[in-house]
Amino acid sequence: MRKDEIKRYVLEYLVDENNTFELKRLEMEMNKEVRLREMKMQKEKEERDMQMQKEKEEREMQMQKEEEEREMQMQREKEARERLDTGGFDVSKHVKFVPKFQEDNVEKFFNHFEKLGKQLKWPRDKWSILIQSNFTGKAQEVYSALSIEDSMDYDKVKKAILQAYELVPEAYRQKFRKYRKADTQTYVEFAYQKERHFDRWCASKKISTFDTFRQLMLVEEFKRCVNDDIKTHLEENKADKLSEVATLADQYALTHKFSKVGQTENKGQFSRPNKKYGNSSGTTGNSGSQSGSISPTNSGKKQPDSSRQRSCGYCHKKRHTTANCFQLTNLRRLKQLQMP
Numbered sequence: 001m002r003k004d005e006i007k008r009y010v011l012e013y014l015v016d017e018n019n020t021f022e023l024k025r026l027e028m029e030m031n032k033e034v035r036l037r038e039m040k041m042q043k044e045k046e047e048r049d050m051q052m053q054k055e056k057e058e059r060e061m062q063m064q065k066e067e068e069e070r071e072m073q074m075q076r077e078k079e080a081r082e083r084l085d086t087g088g089f090d091v092s093k094h095v096k097f098v099p100k101f102q103e104d105n106v107e108k109f110f111n112h113f114e115k116l117g118k119q120l121k122w123p124r125d126k127w128s129i130l131i132q133s134n135f136t137g138k139a140q141e142v143y144s145a146l147s148i149e150d151s152m153d154y155d156k157v158k159k160a161i162l163q164a165y166e167l168v169p170e171a172y173r174q175k176f177r178k179y180r181k182a183d184t185q186t187y188v189e190f191a192y193q194k195e196r197h198f199d200r201w202c203a204s205k206k207i208s209t210f211d212t213f214r215q216l217m218l219v220e221e222f223k224r225c226v227n228d229d230i231k232t233h234l235e236e237n238k239a240d241k242l243s244e245v246a247t248l249a250d251q252y253a254l255t256h257k258f259s260k261v262g263q264t265e266n267k268g269q270f271s272r273p274n275k276k277y278g279n280s281s282g283t284t285g286n287s288g289s290q291s292g293s294i295s296p297t298n299s300g301k302k303q304p305d306s307s308r309q310r311s312c313g314y315c316h317k318k319r320h321t322t323a324n325c326f327q328l329t330n331l332r333r334l335k336q337l338q339m340p
Contacts, residue, residue, distance in 0.1 A: 089123055094130060101134045106165045107200070110158055127154040138164050170235065172201035173220070205240070218242040222249075226330065229256075253327065 097120065099112045117127055128151060135143050142164045143151060150156045162168065176197035181190040207213050222245055223231050233252045239245045311318045314328045322328065 089126055091126060091129055094120065094122060095133050098130050098134050101136050101139060103137050103139070103165070106139070106161065110162075124154060125152075128152055128157050131157070135161075169201065169204040172197065172204050176201050212240075215241050219245050222246070249330075 097116060099109060099116065102109050113127075113131055116122075117124070117130075122130065131154070132143050132151070139161045142160050143157060146157065146160060150160070176194070179194055179197055181187070185193075202213070202216070205212070205216055207216060219240065219242055222242060223234055226234075226249060230249050230252055234245055234248055237248050239248055312320055312322050312325045312328075314322050314325045317325075320326075
């Protein structure tokens, strides 16, 4: 009996143990299948995501390509309109031929550009558009300050930039007059540079005939003979003929003559000395004497200088004679200059 019970217990235990193992095995298989399914689903998801990303990139590339094609089409249409507006002249193709701007030799740059423009047959109304692309420094600032109308006019652009770099007739004249031979120069080189400065001066004044050249020399000599105030006044008015210069000088001298006379009268009116005279009653206050009273006869006036009382017989001004008259001297010089 005892053996049978033991045997039964052993069999029950073995059955239970086998069931446990079987259950564990089944559970492991199920877990494995679940993991496999999850891995498969994850892989499928990744593949779908990759496919979607690829399709998205393809769509973006297609949209970008279409956008670029539209921009190119718009650019072609714009260029076509510009060619129609400019009479078929394409500025973008010719701007590369514009010489490099040099601030230390502005005049040479403009001469080079104008030669190229004529050789390549550029329309003159497009010169300002071509030339502005290479401006630098002060020239760029001057061009930006111009109005739209002036910036489209090549002559006005050139004039404004030359003035900014002080390349005006007066500057050329001063260069010609003040240019001196350097120690390292030969006389031939010096003569060549002197001639260049003179030619630039004449070209800036647009000297084309003997009469205009004659007026240029006479006006310069006239300015050299007058004082600095009149010379400055003449420079500001920019007269080119001797008769005009002389008229301006006389007007300036006459205006300042009356101005000085008015100043003298005002000075005499408001600076009159305040004289004190003695007490007519004869009282001297606490001093008890008449030594403190001031008499008009004892004021100590200086006798006027006889040289200051002299007057000119030509302009009737005082303090100089006819021989030293400034206006008469200038008139004589003017008549000498006008003589053939």
